[in-house]
Structures are given as structure tokens and as C-alpha cells.
Amino acid sequence: xxxxxxxxxxxxxxxxxxxxxxxxxxxxxxxxxxxxxxxxxxxxxxxxxxxxxxxxxxxxxxxxxxxxxxxxxxxxxxxxxxxxxxxxxxxxxxxxxxxxxxxxxxxxxxxxxxxxxxxxxxxxxxxxxxxxxxxxxxxxxxxxxxxxxxxxxxxxxxxxxxxxxxxxxxxxxxxxxxxxxxxxxxxxxxxxxxxxxxxxxxxxxxxxxxxxxxxxxxxxxxxxxxxxxxxxxxxxxxxxxxxxxxxxxxxxxxxxxxxxxxxxxxxxxxxxxxxxxxxxxxxxxxxxxxxxxxxxxxxx
Amino acid sequence: xxxxxxxxxxxxxxxxxxxxxxxxxxxxxxxxxxxxxxxxxxxxxxxxxxxxxxxxxxxxxxxxxxxxxxxxxxxxxxxxxxxxxxxxxxxxxxxxxxxxxxxxxxxxxxxxxxxxxxxxxxxxxxxxxxxxxxxxxxxxxxxxxxxxxxxxxxxxxxxxxxxxxxxxxxxxxxxxxxxxxxxxxxxxxxxxxxxxxxxxxxxxxxxxxxxxxxxxxxxxxxxxxxxxxxxxxxxxxxxxxxxxxxxxxxxxxxxxxxxxxxxxxxxxxxxxxxxxxxxxxxxxxxxxxxxxxxxxxxxx
DNA sequence: CGTGCAGTTTGTCTAGGACATTATGACAGG
DNA sequence: CCTGTCATAATGTCCTAGACAAACTGCACG
Numbered sequence: 001x002x003x004x005x006x007x008x009x010x011x012x013x014x015x016x017x018x019x020x021x022x023x024x025x026x027x028x029x030x031x032x033x034x035x036x037x038x039x040x041x042x043x044x045x046x047x048x049x050x051x052x053x054x055x056x057x058x059x060x061x062x063x064x065x066x067x068x069x070x071x072x073x074x075x076x077x078x079x080x081x082x083x084x085x086x087x088x089x090x091x092x093x094x095x096x097x098x099x100x101x102x103x104x105x106x107x108x109x110x111x112x113x114x115x116x117x118x119x120x121x122x123x124x125x126x127x128x129x130x131x132x133x134x135x136x137x138x139x140x141x142x143x144x145x146x147x148x149x150x151x152x153x154x155x156x157x158x159x160x161x162x163x164x165x166x167x168x169x170x171x172x173x174x175x176x177x178x179x180x181x182x183x184x185x186x187x188x189x190x191x192x193x194x195x196x197x198x199x200x201x202x203x204x205x206x207x208x209x210x211x212x213x214x215x216x217x218x219x220x221x222x223x224x225x226x227x228x229x230x231x232x233x234x235x236x237x238x239x240x241x242x243x244x245x246x247x248x249x250x251x252x253x254x255x256x257x258x259x260x261x262x263x264x265x266x267x268x269x270x271x272x273x274x275x276x277x278x279x280x281x282x283x284x285x286x287x288x289x290x291x292x293x294x295x296x297x298x299x300x
Numbered sequence: 301x302x303x304x305x306x307x308x309x310x311x312x313x314x315x316x317x318x319x320x321x322x323x324x325x326x327x328x329x330x331x332x333x334x335x336x337x338x339x340x341x342x343x344x345x346x347x348x349x350x351x352x353x354x355x356x357x358x359x360x361x362x363x364x365x366x367x368x369x370x371x372x373x374x375x376x377x378x379x380x381x382x383x384x385x386x387x388x389x390x391x392x393x394x395x396x397x398x399x400x401x402x403x404x405x406x407x408x409x410x411x412x413x414x415x416x417x418x419x420x421x422x423x424x425x426x427x428x429x430x431x432x433x434x435x436x437x438x439x440x441x442x443x444x445x446x447x448x449x450x451x452x453x454x455x456x457x458x459x460x461x462x463x464x465x466x467x468x469x470x471x472x473x474x475x476x477x478x479x480x481x482x483x484x485x486x487x488x489x490x491x492x493x494x495x496x497x498x499x500x501x502x503x504x505x506x507x508x509x510x511x512x513x514x515x516x517x518x519x520x521x522x523x524x525x526x527x528x529x530x531x532x533x534x535x536x537x538x539x540x541x542x543x544x545x546x547x548x549x550x551x552x553x554x555x556x557x558x559x560x561x562x563x564x565x566x567x568x569x570x571x572x573x574x575x576x577x578x579x580x581x582x583x584x585x586x587x588x589x590x591x592x593x594x595x596x597x598x599x600x
Numbered sequence: 601c602g603t604g605c606a607g608t609t610t611g612t613c614t615a616g617g618a619c620a621t622t623a624t625g626a627c628a629g630g
Numbered sequence: 631c632c633t634g635t636c637a638t639a640a641t642g643t644c645c646t647a648g649a650c651a652a653a654c655t656g657c658a659c660g
Binding site for chain 4: 018020021024028039040064065066244
């Protein structure tokens with residue numbers, strides 16, 4: 001077995017912890033303690049990178065680095081239960097069925113997973129499929145990931161296949177037009193699944209969706225909104241996005257946007273932040289649907 | 301008009317130039333010269349960020365920063381013609397039609413674009429559609445971007461819509477099984493379009509594709525390949541991926557992978573690197589198709 | 601006209617320090 | 631027993647400046 005080592009840049013890429021943070025932790029907490037190569041450059045072992053990844057994940061859930069680093073590795077895996085209070089995300093009665101779906105991913109049966117999902121889609125209809133299957137499933141996958149019962153690559157496969165399902169469903173819908181909603185994420189936010197769920201629900205209600213994919217620079221969002229005569233700009237923030245930066249970013253975007261264009265921000269990343277002037281926060285899919293209904297009501 | 305300013309982290313996100321590089325350039329070349337806020341932190345103007353983005357793009361094409369920074373802004377835009385030698389990517393006779401497609405994006409008519417593409421797909425069949433339409437179109441969009449005749453958000457829309465088309469096409473194909481090909485990109489590489497084109501062509505030839513999306517950590521690729529009993533791991537590198545790192549990364553992955561699993565690396569990012577032991581390089585879609593044919597021939 | 605070497609260019613790493621921001625926990629008051 | 635306020639501790643991000651390896655250039659020589 002070859003022992004992979006990582007230089008500091010590779011660790012940054014793989015864990016999402018910046019070089020500054022890695023060096024700071026070493027200085028302050030004495031962890032991690034990488035080897036050094038001939039030039040004095042840090043060389044991290046795969047073990048340490050694994051632990052760092054886990055720590056990062058737990059931090060995204062609200063834990064504090066000082067504590068995590070002091071905790072022995074074995075206990076870390078058990079630390080998940082610092083969930084957000086208001087997340088009864090998975091209605092109990094559906095849990096077993098969802099677990100079956102996840103098991104398909106775990107057994108690496110991509111084809112079977114897709115088929116099972118198609119079946120559910122046909123049975124539930126698109127709206128309920130998104131709200132009662134895809135959304136709780138994504139939550140559950142996140143939880144499984146945290147507890148280490150799902151491999152990273154399994155989560156990748158799940159995400160990719162599920163995105164395909166949603167995009168396919170969206171394409172099959174007739175093109176809507178009111179309101180015109182521009183959907184994207186800010187630079188640094190790569191998660192698209194939540195945005196796709198929202199797009200699906202919006203499209204179902206007759207909205208005209210303009211999907212820009214992920215990571216559109218702030219200025220470009222403004223230009224795009226004007227060019228497409230959008231009524232709404234909808235952004236999505238995952239739990240992994242640095243929550244502290246969100247209010248400032250929203251404010252900056254709000255200022256660069258014509259006043260008549262509404263700004264909506266959704267995703268579990270906004271659950272933890274306060275209301276901002278001129279921005280509509282929608283931490284759940286439900287609230288997003290309600291927001292659209294409200295828009296329709298006020299633009300008759 | 302509100303003047304947005306960027307701190308150094310925002311510039312890093314938006315341009316892809318690391319903080320270290322930004323500070324180094326300032327020290328060495330005297331550019332950029334950001335303002336400072338009350339704490340002495342750098343504040344970049346939108347102008348400077350624009351210029352930096354352009355410089356980054358030209359560097360990805362092979363230009364050198366020292367020269368670029370010495371060149372006045374107006375001349376930068378004209379510098380595109382340092383293309384890779386072997387890229388007659390766009391057959392002349394098709395160019396006008398492709399430009400019409402791009403014009404649809406430029407006029408922000410997403411629906412019309414999709415329709416036109418669907419039509420071409422029906423006319424050409426999937427294989428020729430990918431090779432003669434999507435691939436040259438993507439090249440052409442890249443060129444337009446470089447020359448500043450296409451906005452960033454327009455390129456985003458193009459990419460997102462085109463990805464949908466391809467994924468939809470892939471889903472509609474019968475599931476293949478030989479060889480089993482695991483497709484993904486390494487951490488840091490976010491571009492998926494090229495990989496989707498390859499997947500489409502592979503699936504057309506009866507391969508069993510396992511799409512993991514983008515940015516799978518090295519170790520995870522190995523685990524995934526074993527878990528899925530893949531015959532081949534196929535990676536894609538765009539021109540924006542730091543070419544210098546590619547050989548080392550491939551080697552590292554190769555070592556962590558069972559010998560009987562082949563490793564294929566494609567995309568314009570590999571056009572500039574040398575052959576590596578145990579890795580098959582395929583800088584064009586053509587060569588990818590040939591590689592698959594060769595695989596079939598040698599596994600009868 | 602190729603080939604190899606020396607010089608130059610460029611990026612990435614190192615170290616430690618400063619400071620703004622956010623969370624914690626103790627304490628006071630209802 | 632709950633709630634709000636504040637000092638203190640914890641944490642991340644930025645700063646400067648220096649060192650060095652790797653990649654590229656261009657020249658001299660065969």
C-alpha cells in the first residue's frame with residue numbers, strides 16, 4: 001500500500017481548510033503536525049487529511065475547532081448530534097423507504113437507483129417527488145455522510161444521478177414566463193442540488209427560469225438580471241458556505257441590483273442568518289413555494 | 301452607480317489567482333495596486349478585477365504574466381491568437397451555423413437555443429451532434445469569451461443549458477456495461493462539459509458509465525473504482541487547470557489504483573503535457589473514441 | 601538545425617505578527 | 631429560573647518579507 005502524502009495546497013483543496021487556517025492550527029493547537037520534506041514544506045499524511053476533513057464537516061454543523069481538535073479521532077465520528085433544531089426534515093413515516101433508496105447507492109447500483117426514483121416520480125408527481133422524496137433524501141444523505149456510513153464517492157454518485165433526474169424533469173416541463181427567475185449561486189458555492197429543487201418547483205408554478213449554474217460573480221448576476229429582464233434573482237447557500245459572509249454578500253448584491261428586482265436567498269446556509277433589508281430568506285423549500293405564491297398574488 | 305470593491309479573498313474566488321500570487325505581483329510588477337482600508341487590507345476595484353480575470357484567461361492560453369502585465373489594457377483583448385497549434389477545432393464550413401447558435405445565447409433566448417440544439421441533435425444523431433456541434437461550439441464559446449464578445453453570464457447560461465441537453469441524451473440511452481468507465485474530475489477542476497461529451501460518446505458505444513460529477517478526492521477515486529469494479533477511470537482536465545500539477549497527480553492516482561484498471565485523462569488541459577507511464581492521454585474527443593474502440597478490440 | 605546549459609521568470613512555501621469578529625461564560629436583574 | 635449584557639477568550643484572515651524550486655528563455659556550441 002502506497003502512502004499518499006499531501007502538500008499544503010492539496011490539503012486545502014481536499015478539505016476546504018485554507019492554508020492560513022492549517023498553519024494557524026498547527027501553531028496554536030499543535031494539530032495537525034505534518035512531516036516536512038527537504039525544503040521544510042509541510043507533508044500531510046492521508047490519515048491527517050481524513051481527520052481534517054471530518055473536523056471541517058463537524059465545524060460546518062456548528063462545532064468549534066478548539067474542541068474538535070482536542071477530541072480523539074474515535075470520538076469525533078460520534079459527534080454528529082449537534083443538528084440544527086428545526087429540522088424534522090424527514091417525516092418519520094417515509095424514513096424506511098428513503099433508506100432503501102440510499103441503500104441502492106450504497107450498493108453502487110446506480111441503474112437501480114435511477115429506476116426506483118423514476119418510479120417514485122411517476123407515483124408522486126413532480127411536486128411531491130421533490131418535496132417528499134428528493135429533499136428529505138438529500139438531508140438523509142448528508143446525515144449519513146456525517147456519520148461516516150456513506151463514502152464520499154457514494155455521495156458524489158447520488159448527487160450526480162439526482163441532478164440528472166431533476167434537470168430532466170425540468171426540461172420536460174412547458175416553458176413558463178411569470179415571474180422570470182434567474183437562478184444561480186455565488187462564487188464559492190458549488191452545491192447545485194438545492195437550487196435545482198427550487199427551480200423544479202418554480203417551473204411547476206409557471207415561472208420562467210433562467211439557470212446560470214453555480215458560481216456567478218456578483219457583478220455578472222446584476223448584468224444577467226438586467227439582460228434577461230428577470231423579476232427575481234434566486235440564490236442558494238448550502239450549510240458548507242461560510243455563513244458569516246452571507247449577509248455582506250447579499251447586501252452588496254442588493255445594492256448592485258435594480259430595486260424592482262426581488263432577491264431571494266434559500267438553502268440551509270441561510271437558516272442561521274438574520275433578515276436583511278431587501279432580501280427574502282427562504283430556508284426551506286416550503287417557504288420558497290410560498291414566496292412564489294405570494295409573488296403571484298401581488299402581481300395579478 | 302455603486303462602486304463595488306473586492307477584498308483579496310473575493311478576488312481570489314473571482315479570478316482564480318491565489319492570494320499569494322496577487323501579493324507577489326504587486327511586489328514584483330507593481331500591478332495590481334489596490335487601495336487599502338482602515339486596517340491596511342487590500343481593496344481591489346472592479347476594473348482591476350476585470351483586468352486580472354482577463355490576464356488569468358490569457359495565461360491559461362499560454363501567455364506569460366510578465367508580458368501581460370506590461371501590456372496596456374486595450375491591447376490585452378487583442379492578444380488571443382496564441383492558440384494551441386493543433387486546434388482546427390471548428391471546421392470552417394460549419395462556423396456560420398455555430399455562430400447562429402451562439403447568437404441565440406447572446407440574445408438571451410435560452411428557449412430558442414435549446415430548441416435549435418434539439419433540432420440539430422435530431423438531424424445529426426447523437427454521435428455527430430457531440431463531435432460536430434457541441435464540441436466545436438464549446439471551443440467557439442471559449443474563444444468568444446477570450447475576445448470579450450460574450451459575457452460571463454452568457455457563457456454560464458450556455459454551459460448549463462448544454463449540460464442539460466447532454467445529460468438528457470445520456471439518460472435516454474440504454475444502459476451499457478462494457479467496459480465499466482468511472483468518470484470524474486480531480487479536486488480543483490470544476491468543468492464538466494468535456495467529461496459529459498466523453499460520457500455521451502462512451503455510452504453510445506455500449507460502455508457502462510459511472511458519473512461521479514466533479515472534484516472527487518484522489519483516494520475516493522480509488523475506492524470508487526474498486527467498489528464499482530470499474531475497468532477504466534476517465535478524468536477530464538480543462539485548459540484552466542494548472543498544467544504543471546497534472547503529471548504528479550496522475551502518477552499519484554495511478555499508484556493508488558489496481559494495475560488492471562486503466563487510467564484515461566482527457567481534455568485540453570492534457571494537450572500540453574508529456575506521456576506518463578500507465579496513463580492514456582486523449583486531448584481530443586476523437587482520441588477518446590479511438591481509445592474505447594481499442595479497448596473493445598483488445599477485450600474480445 | 602538540434603541540444604544543452606545558464607540565467608531569468610514565476611509560483612509557492614515559510615515564519616511570525618496584528619487585528620477584527622464571533623462565541624462563551626459569568627454575572628446582574630427580572 | 632429565565633434573560634440580557636458585557637468582558638474575555640477563541641478564531642480566522644490579513645499583513646510583510648524572505649527563500650527556493652521549477653519552468654521557461656535564449657544563447658552558444660556542436
